[in-house]
Every structure is written in structure tokens, then in C-alpha cells.
Amino acid sequence: MEPTIYLFFEGNCLEAMTHYAEVLGGQITDVSRNGDAPDPESRMPGGDNLVLNMAMTLGSATVMASDGVGEMYEKPQGFRVAISPLSLAEFDRVHAALAKDARSVEMPAGETFWAERFSMFTDRYGTPWMLNFDGNKAPGGA
Incomplete structure (x- = not known):
């Protein structure tokens, strides 16, 4: 399932x-x-x-x-569509396309302690996204 x-x-x-x-x-x-x-x-x-x-x-x-x-529409809340691009270049491409004209940016694309690149935003259509590229911070390295 x-x-x-x-x-x-x-x-x-x-x-x-x-x-x-x-x-x-x-x-x-x-x-x-x-x-x-x-x-x-x-x-x-x-x-x-x-x-x-x-x-x-x-x-x-x-x-x-x-x-x-x-009245049939409710603003999405309490979840994010999470995707993990396979490379830094792919992260940047996907992020640029999905985050263009975003309604809000909760975390701009940047390095975190767990990922080479991470971002959270709500796109222009109202979909909340979370993008993550572990890179060399993945368990065992990239």
C-alpha cells in the first residue's frame, strides 16, 4: 500500500x-x-x-x-509535499521553478546541519513544499 x-x-x-x-x-x-x-x-x-x-x-x-x-476550498495546512532532488544542480533547478512567485518562504534555500541544501515555501498555487538535498551530509556521505 x-x-x-x-x-x-x-x-x-x-x-x-x-x-x-x-x-x-x-x-x-x-x-x-x-x-x-x-x-x-x-x-x-x-x-x-x-x-x-x-x-x-x-x-x-x-x-x-x-x-x-x-466554500469547497480550504487552505492547505499541517503538511508539505517533500521531494529530494538527486543533485545540487537539480535542487537549484526545481527550487527556482517551484519557488518562483511563492506565496511565502518559510526557509530560503540554504545549507543546514543535515543537508547541503534545504528549503520550505508555499508556491504560487498554494502548495506547501519542502525540498531537501542531503549531499555529503547524507548518512555515509554522498
Whole structure:
């Protein structure tokens, strides 16, 4: 059994998930829009282009998402999507792409006692991220 990350967005799910797929090397495998629902009762309030459900594969993981507009949307809290790029250059590339226009930066990219590079931020779409590159601080060295 593996957990699946499920993200909610304020009407920009397709844009956000497409960005994540491009930056992280994922593949969008399914998109169901509001307009695809068989009847009006199966739709959420809002336009036909809102995303009811979307799936992306990222390595062996699946990340799913949808739009949650109005009262259906709650600001993410109490978690972060954590990723560990395999090199310092990859960390810097991913960080630059995801942290661009960030809503907040809790820890700017920098060295810590446990990692060559670490950062925590909430991106422009509202997703809270934690990036970590152990490098030579990994148990046993890099």
C-alpha cells in the first residue's frame, strides 16, 4: 500500500499540475473537467473547465488533484509535499521553478546541519513544499 497525495486548488488545478509535471518530470494520466460530468447534479459550482479530478504519475507515486472553489476550498495546512532532488544542480533547478512567485518562504534555500541544501515555501498555487538535498551530509556521505 502506498499513499497518494491529493491536492486542492482554487480554480487553477490544470495550470498547477501541468507546471508540476513539467518541472518534476511527471506525466498527466487523467483529467476530468466539470463539463465532463454526465448531468448538472454531478458538477461542482462553477464553469465547465474546473477540474473534478486529475492524476499525475511521478516516479512510482501518483499525485491527484482537483479544483475546490468557493466554500469547497480550504487552505492547505499541517503538511508539505517533500521531494529530494538527486543533485545540487537539480535542487537549484526545481527550487527556482517551484519557488518562483511563492506565496511565502518559510526557509530560503540554504545549507543546514543535515543537508547541503534545504528549503520550505508555499508556491504560487498554494502548495506547501519542502525540498531537501542531503549531499555529503547524507548518512555515509554522498
